[in-house]
Amino acid sequence: MKKTVGTVVTLVLLATLCTTNSKATTLITDNQFKANVDADAAPAQKTKEAGKWYGRIGVAGIIYHPAANVSAGGASVPGASAAITNNVTVLFDAGYFVNKNVAVSLMAGIPAKPTLSGAGSLAPYGNLGAVWYGPAVLSAHYHFLSKGPLQPYAGVGLAYAIILKKHDEALQNLQIHNNFAPVAQAGADYMFNKKWGAFIDCKQIWLSVDAHGKIGGVVPATARVKLYPTVVWAGLKYRF
Secondary structure, eight states, rough: HHHHHHHHHHHHHHHHHHHHHHHHHHHHHHHHHHHHHHHHHHHHHHHHOOOEEEEEEEEEEEEEEOOEEEETTEOOOTHHHHHHHHOOEEEEEEEEESSEEEEEEEEEEBBHHHHHHHEEEGGGGGGGEEEEEEEEEEEEESSSSSSSSSEEEEEEEEEEEEEEEEESSSEEEEEEEEEEEEEEEEEEEEEEEEEEEEEEEEEEEEEEEEEEETTTTTTTEEEEOOOOEEEEEEEEEOOO
């Protein structure tokens, strides 16, 4: 009888121990599963990238490197050239990151108003005329660093100069035609956080335009004018 009671007690203890171990094992498995889920979710939050769209606005200095080939009355004018006043204006662009390194952008701005003056043998005529034009630049650029605050880039593109308004002076009936031009650019963004940053950008535009009119309102003249503006601008950037 005592041996039977002892056996029963032993079986009860073994059953209790097995149940306790089973619950402990289940608890450990549940906790481990939750830990694995949290570990998998954590990197997803850390690797969240900034938006692909961005916009920039800034102040620009436009520095011209002019030259001109001038004909008057059907004959080339020896020693004739042109000078152009530099401009300051406000520019803005909008861009999209195709991937983490490559972006495309479209730049425009408040129209600039350079004044064209005679140089060389045309210097006695003074100011020949002035023009309001709106530059538009479509470009693609490669960003060398996709992480960190400093993000330098370089690219190429195409500019289109849209002549909006002309002002006659020594050259009457002045006509200047719209034109395309190749562009090279380089710059850098400095991001304060994932949204806001500052930038500096330089573009070289090999722009030439055809112009014609009448010198003193009498002598017909035509010119191929090389503007070749260098555009340096800086301002703020926002990524959406």
